[in-house]
Amino acid sequence: MINISDKKDCCGCSACASICPRSAIEMKPDVLGFKYPEVDNDKCVDCGLCDKVCAFNDNYDKSLNLPEPIAYAARHKEMFEIMKSRSGAAFVAVSDWILENGGVVYGAGYTGHFVVTHKRATTKEERDEFRGSKYVQSDLTDVFKQVREDLKNGLTVMFSGTPCQTSGLNSFVGKTLRKNLYLVDIVCHGTPGATMWRDYLDYLEKKYKRKIVAVNFRDKEQFGWKAHKESFLFDGFTSFTSFTYVFYKHIAFRMSCGNCHFCNLTRPSDLTLADYWGWQRVDNEFNADDKGCSLVLLNTEKGKELFETVKDKMSVIPAKLENVMQPNLEHPSVFHPKRLDFERDYEKYGFKYVLKKYGQEPLYKRAYMFVRKCGSKVLRKVGLNK
Numbered sequence: 001m002i003n004i005s006d007k008k009d010c011c012g013c014s015a016c017a018s019i020c021p022r023s024a025i026e027m028k029p030d031v032l033g034f035k036y037p038e039v040d041n042d043k044c045v046d047c048g049l050c051d052k053v054c055a056f057n058d059n060y061d062k063s064l065n066l067p068e069p070i071a072y073a074a075r076h077k078e079m080f081e082i083m084k085s086r087s088g089a090a091f092v093a094v095s096d097w098i099l100e101n102g103g104v105v106y107g108a109g110y111t112g113h114f115v116v117t118h119k120r121a122t123t124k125e126e127r128d129e130f131r132g133s134k135y136v137q138s139d140l141t142d143v144f145k146q147v148r149e150d151l152k153n154g155l156t157v158m159f160s161g162t163p164c165q166t167s168g169l170n171s172f173v174g175k176t177l178r179k180n181l182y183l184v185d186i187v188c189h190g191t192p193g194a195t196m197w198r199d200y201l202d203y204l205e206k207k208y209k210r211k212i213v214a215v216n217f218r219d220k221e222q223f224g225w226k227a228h229k230e231s232f233l234f235d236g237f238t239s240f241t242s243f244t245y246v247f248y249k250h251i252a253f254r255m256s257c258g259n260c261h262f263c264n265l266t267r268p269s270d271l272t273l274a275d276y277w278g279w280q281r282v283d284n285e286f287n288a289d290d291k292g293c294s295l296v297l298l299n300t301e302k303g304k305e306l307f308e309t310v311k312d313k314m315s316v317i318p319a320k321l322e323n324v325m326q327p328n329l330e331h332p333s334v335f336h337p338k339r340l341d342f343e344r345d346y347e348k349y350g351f352k353y354v355l356k357k358y359g360q361e362p363l364y365k366r367a368y369m370f371v372r373k374c375g376s377k378v379l380r381k382v383g384l385n386k
């Protein structure tokens with residue numbers, strides 16, 4: 001039976017809990033909200049399925065992979081789609097086709113008050129919630145089983161998520177059902193936990209004494225694509241804050257993110273989507289407006305066919321692999337040396353304490369944000385910035 005003695009060995013994909021024939025595994029959250037499998041020994045019959053299905057290791061399925069991925073720079077032809085997406089809206093182009101052809105799309109959306117959760121969509125309206133990166137680990141409870149049910153019912157399914165989620169799902173559904181399943185992953189830096197995210201929202205709402213009504217993890221309108229700044233829309237005003245600052249400090253990621261097996265070009269999915277940092281290497285004008293550019297990797301024959309079918313929706317330029325490399329295609333994120341202290345402090349003293357100790361941006365950055373905020377208020381007043 002599955003036994004996680006070191007947190008870095010479990011990405012929380014939930015494949016083990018989903019496959020257990022005795023429902024003996026429960027995914028339980030730790031102090032930061034990362035879920036780990038816990039086995040009820042009274043129910044377990046030692047069948048070994050949970051160990052076998054676990055794909056968070058170097059033996060994940062690579063049987064469908066092309067010798068090497070084929071790379072493209074891509075931007076959706078519709079600017080409004082780019083503005084709603086994190087990069088160049090390749091996700092929308094691909095998922096549109098799946099939905100238009102009677103398929104089902106799974107992706108990261110929200111339940112309740114911005115709880116990041118994987119959900120199922122059969123219409124574009126439902127799918128639209130998945131657009132945009134949410135820099136928090138999404139909840140997968142019962143989602144793998146739902147995907148398997150759809151596949152058994154003969155539906156075409158596209159599942160989009162982190163590579164540890166797609167590799168877990170691939171292992172869970174098995175080779176026969178994989179035929180109608182399109183796996184789409186992202187190049188992945190790592191994910192903070194759900195509890196910290198909830199505490200952060202609580203903290204902001206208390207601070208401003210209002211409810212948050214919308215979250216944008218990368219506000220392109222205000223700051224452009226590469227600045228990577230989030231905004232929170234409250235009832236009546238917008239606040240620019242520093243959750244992504246904590247994200248890029250690599251201090252709050254799941255422990256497995258420092259041990260990630262998917263930071264390479266042998267992807268566990270048919271397609272990989274990413275921000276194309278270094279897009280200038282294919283064409284200096286392609287993303288000159290700084291609204292976002294996708295990197296698309298075609299990893300399997302199936303991925304290649306899918307991309308060929310949808311690529312007319314986008315402007316695309318072939319790219320050489322050596323021109324698309326970025327850190328998380330080469331190695332896992334290197335953790336902040338105080339990662340473990342962060343977790344201990346969180347447990348002992350709570351969110352506000354760690355935010356103060358580890359989460360403050362340097363003064364010059366806070367000053368920059370303040371000036372931008374005042375600037376956009378003035379522009380709005382004179383009607384130049386809506």
Ligand SMILES: Cc1cc2nc3c(=O)[nH]c(=O)nc-3n(C[C@H](O)[C@H](O)[C@H](O)COP(=O)(O)OP(=O)(O)OC[C@H]3O[C@@H](n4cnc5c(N)ncnc54)[C@H](O)[C@@H]3O)c2cc1C
Pocket residue numbers: 084085086087088089090091092106107108116130131132133134135136137138160161162186187188189190191273274275276277294295326328
């Ligand atoms: C946690 C995280 C880390 C990332 N790290 C990098 C990186 O290091 N380098 C890089 O180039 N790109 C990274 N990205 C990917 C990038 O931000 C874009 O999501 C990607 O380029 C797709 O952009 P798009 O414009 O095609 O579509 P978008 O509209 O941005 O597509 C959103 C897609 O991301 C998925 N998604 C969103 N949030 C989550 C989540 N929490 N968990 C699982 N799936 C999610 C949705 O299901 C959907 O498939 C990361 C994304 C996330 C969520």
Ligand code: SF4
Pocket residue numbers: 001002019020021022023024025039043044045046047048049050051
């Ligand atoms: S060994 Fe079998 S019964 Fe026991 S927890 Fe794993 S899958 Fe469930």
Ligand code: SF4
Pocket residue numbers: 002004009010011012013014015016017037053054055056168
């Ligand atoms: S990585 Fe996935 S399958 Fe493996 S132990 Fe963790 S939750 Fe279970």
Ligand code: SF4
Pocket residue numbers: 011162163164165188189190191254256257258260261262
């Ligand atoms: S870095 Fe690796 S382990 Fe962490 S969320 Fe991303 S794919 Fe999963």
